[in-house]
Amino acid sequence: MLLTVAVVALTVFVLIDLLLTAAVIRRLRETEARLAELTPTTRPGVMTGTSMPDFSAAEDTFTRAGVSGAPLLLAFFATGCRYCPTQAEQLAHRSAEITGQGIRTVSVLTVIDDDAPDDLTPILEKSGTVVTEHGPGGLMATFSVTGTPTFLLYDRNGTLLGSGNALEEAMERWIP
Incomplete structure (x- = not known):
């Protein structure tokens, strides 16, 4: 009986751990997506192919x-x-x-x-x-x-x- 309770408790802890890990991973992916939106994909400054400005x-x-x-x-x-x-x-x-x-x-x-x-x-x-x-x-x-x-x-x-x-x-x- 004690062994069954221990296995059930361990199973519950493992499931809770899996749920928390999945939540953390989901949150990291959302944060990464927001950072990708904020980070420019091109190099700042004058773009290749543009003409030299007058100076x-x-x-x-x-x-x-x-x-x-x-x-x-x-x-x-x-x-x-x-x-x-x-x-x-x-x-x-x-x-x-x-x-x-x-x-x-x-x-x-x-x-x-x-x-x-x-x-x-x-x-x-x-x-x-x-x-x-x-x-x-x-x-x-x-x-x-x-x-x-x-x-x-x-x-x-x-x-x-x-x-x-x-x-x-x-x-x-x-x-x-």
Whole structure:
């Protein structure tokens, strides 16, 4: 008799455990579905295939008209950015290869704090033109850049071919 009561009690506990587990799993799936609705499926910023916006910066020394007719790699960096030095070094290291493929490189350096040391400019100058802006600059807003480093690769017609937070991401769709 005691053994029967123990088996029945154990069966009841197992059934309750199964019901609670099913409820938790259902709740996790509902939460996952809500998160999927809130999370963007596309990368923020300018979308691949869109045209380069009109812009003018650095007292009109850097304009859309001035870069048209050749592929352009536009690289955004910021002083104080944790990942920018590594990506700047990689860009400088690959600059001969990129230039050899006919791509012009322009780096936009956003200076966040005027008193902070600028270790990026000497590195970026090895890869091409450097345009400096103070604070969150107008070029970042124009190109919908929300963080640094960001790389945008445009073809000679001004159509965005690739973008990313690493040089490889932006260059992966490039076919010379």
